[in-house]
Amino acid sequence: MIRLVYYALILCCTHLPTHAAASSTLQTIPAGCFLMGNTFEDAYHIERPAHEVCISSFSMSPFPVTRGEFGMFVAETGYRTDAEKDDGCNIFDGNNWKKDPAATWRSPGFLQEADHPVVCVSWNDAGAYANWLTRKNNRIYRLPTEAEWEYAARSGGKNERFAGGDDIDKVAWYAANSENRTHSVGKKQANGLGLYDMSGNVWQWSGDWYNNRYYRMSPRNDPSGPASGTKRIFRGGSWFYDQRGARTTYRDFATPGFSSSYLGFRLVSTMPDSSPPQ
Numbered sequence: 001m002i003r004l005v006y007y008a009l010i011l012c013c014t015h016l017p018t019h020a021a022a023s024s025t026l027q028t029i030p031a032g033c034f035l036m037g038n039t040f041e042d043a044y045h046i047e048r049p050a051h052e053v054c055i056s057s058f059s060m061s062p063f064p065v066t067r068g069e070f071g072m073f074v075a076e077t078g079y080r081t082d083a084e085k086d087d088g089c090n091i092f093d094g095n096n097w098k099k100d101p102a103a104t105w106r107s108p109g110f111l112q113e114a115d116h117p118v119v120c121v122s123w124n125d126a127g128a129y130a131n132w133l134t135r136k137n138n139r140i141y142r143l144p145t146e147a148e149w150e151y152a153a154r155s156g157g158k159n160e161r162f163a164g165g166d167d168i169d170k171v172a173w174y175a176a177n178s179e180n181r182t183h184s185v186g187k188k189q190a191n192g193l194g195l196y197d198m199s200g201n202v203w204q205w206s207g208d209w210y211n212n213r214y215y216r217m218s219p220r221n222d223p224s225g226p227a228s229g230t231k232r233i234f235r236g237g238s239w240f241y242d243q244r245g246a247r248t249t250y251r252d253f254a255t256p257g258f259s260s261s262y263l264g265f266r267l268v269s270t271m272p273d274s275s276p277p278q
Contacts (some may be wrong), residue, residue, distance in 0.1 A: 025061070025062065026059035026060060026061060026062075026268075026269055027059065027060050027061070027062050027193055027194045027195060028057065028059055029055075029057060029058050029059065029060050029148070029151070029152050029156070029193060029268075030057055030156060031054070031055060031056050031057045031277045032054070032055060032151070032156055032157055032277060033052060033053065033054040033055070033157070033277055034052070034053060034055075034151055034154065034156070034157025034158075035050045035051070035052055035053075035157070035159075036050065036051055036052070036053040036147055036150055036151070036157075036215075036218075036249075037049060037050035037051055037215060037249055038050065038247070038249040039159065040161060040247075040249075042244065042247075043249070044250070044251075046212055046215075046251050047249045047250065047251060048215065049215055049216060051215055051216075051218055052220055053147050053151070053218065053220060053221075053223060054220055054221050054222070054277050055147060055148055055151045055157075055222060056221075056222055056270075058144075058148060058268050058269065058270050059268060059269045059270075060144065060148075060152050060193075060195060060266065060267075060268045060269075061266045061267050061268070062186070062190070062194055062195050062196055063117075063185040063186055063196050063197060063266065064117035064118075064185055064197055064201065064202055064204060064264045064265065064266045065117065065118055065126075065129065065264065065265055065266060065267065066114060066115050066116060066117060066118060066185060067105065067112050067113070067114055067115075067116050067117070067118045068114030068115060069118070070105060070118040070121065070129060071114070073128075073129050073132050073133075076132075077132060079125075079128055079132075081104060081105055081120065081121055081122065081125045081259065082122040082124055082125055082257045082259055083103065083104045083105070083120050083121075083122070083259045084104050086257070087099060087101050088100045088101035088102060088103045088104065089103040089104055089105075089108060089119075089120035089259045089260060089261060090103075090258075090259065090260040090261065091103045091108060091109035091120075091260070091261045092109060092180065092240060092261065092262075093109070094180075097260075103120060103261065104120050105118050105119060105120040105121055105125075108120045108261040109261050110180065110181040110182070110261070111181070112181075112182060113184060115184045115185055115186075116182045116183065116184055116185070117182055117185055117197065117201055117202040117264040118264050118265075119182060119202055119259075119260070119261045119262065119263060119264050120259045120260065120261055120263075121259055121263070121264060121265065122256060122257050122258055122259045123143075123205050123232045123254075123256040123257075123258070124256050124257060125259070126143055126205050126265040127142075127143065129265075129267075130142050130143065130267055133267065139269055140269060140270060141267045141268070141269050142207060142267065142268060142269070142270075143205055143206055143207040143265060143267065143268070144206055144207065144266070144267075144268040145206060145207050145208055145222070145223065145224045145225060146206040146207075146208040146223075146225060146233045146235065146251070147218075147222070147223045147224075148206075148268060149198075149204070149206050149235050149236075150235070150248060150249065152193060152195060152198070153191065153195070153198040153199070153235070153236070153248045154191075154248045155191045155192030155193050156192065156193060158192065160191070160248055161247055161248065162199040162243075162246055162247060162248060163191045163195065163198030163199040163236075163246075163248055164189050164190060164191035164192065164198075164199070165189075165191075168199065168200070168243050168246055170188065170189045171188050171189050171191065171198075171199050171200070172188060172197075172199040172200025172201070172237065172243075172246045173187075173188065173197075173200045173201045173238075173239050174199075174200040174237055174238070174239065174241060174242065174243055174245070174246050175239070175240060175241055175242045175243075176242070176243070178200075178201075178239035178240070180239065180240065181239055182201055182202060182239055183201060183239070185197055185201070188200070188201075197236075198236055198248070199236055199237055199246040199247075199248065200236065200237050200238060200239065200246045201236075201238065201239060201264075202236070202238050202239070202262060202263060202264035203234045203235065203236050203237065203238045203245075203252065203260075203262055203263045203264065204234060204235055204236045204263075204264060204265050204266050205232060205233075205234045205263070205264075205265040206225075206232065206233045206234060206235055207224065207225065207232075208224060208225025208226070208232065208233045209225050209226045209227075209228060209229030209230075209231070209232060209233070210225075210226075210229055210231045210232065210233050210251075210253035211225075211226040211229055214226055230255065231253040231254055231255055231256075232253060232254065232255070232256050233251055233252070233253050234252055234253065234254065234263060235250070235251065235252075236250075237250065238262035238263070239262065240262045241262070
């Protein structure tokens with residue numbers, strides 16, 4: 001009970017939405033088709049080939065899940081993250097990245113407020129949070145597919161280098177402006193669909209497994225990644241990486257139990273009776 005009151009006070013004082021209102025704050029992402037993958041000159045091999053993908057309508061949170069929101073989940077359920085159960089989280093000590101046994105979402109190596117994106121959470125932890133929110137709100141929440149994430153980041157599939165345009169400083173916290181830490185969500189410019197921090201601040205887990213040949217065999221309608229694998233995709237760049245990582249087509253991956261102070265997540269919810277465009 002004390003933990004619940006503590007995190008409720010944090011949410012109140014930082015003007016964060018309550019979970020009861022979370023479904024009403026989701027942004028509707030209209031259905032559409034786009035050329036997924038990098039068509040610019042700076043593509044890495046795993047960003048190609050560009051291929052047509054059609055996405056059904058869905059809803060997406062305008063922000064990454066915050067530390068305060070994740071704290072409410074932990075306070076209510078007693079959940080322990082992979083970093084807390086195992087050997088800590090990967091953090092930057094000012095010179096190098098290292099696994100710190102004391103580092104968790106509560107202490108990721110820098111100070112955070114409740115409205116900062118939660119970090120040091122694994123793919124497994126993100127799924128546990130989504131399942132909890134589904135039970136609370138009677139609406140299915142999940143991680144976005146990689147295709148949904150890129151389509152939404154590019155303001156509905158536009159040819160945007162960063163989420164919201166080509167001027168990275170307007171839309172993203174990244175290595176050149178972050179001061180080696182996360183920042184409050186929603187402080188940079190939103191993209192064309194009203195989504196914030198799709199480029200920079202924290203990398204965001206997707207639901208998909210990684211396969212380096214998947215782009216060559218991806219289905220056209222609502223691809224959801226390979227059926228199996230050993231690593232999960234994450235997207236968007238972060239406070240630590242340069243502008244290449246913040247590009248809307250950049251891909252990275254890690255094992256489902258991996259956690260880092262540069263890695264968080266946001267959720268989506270599928271709309272009823274949605275179908276991909278023809």
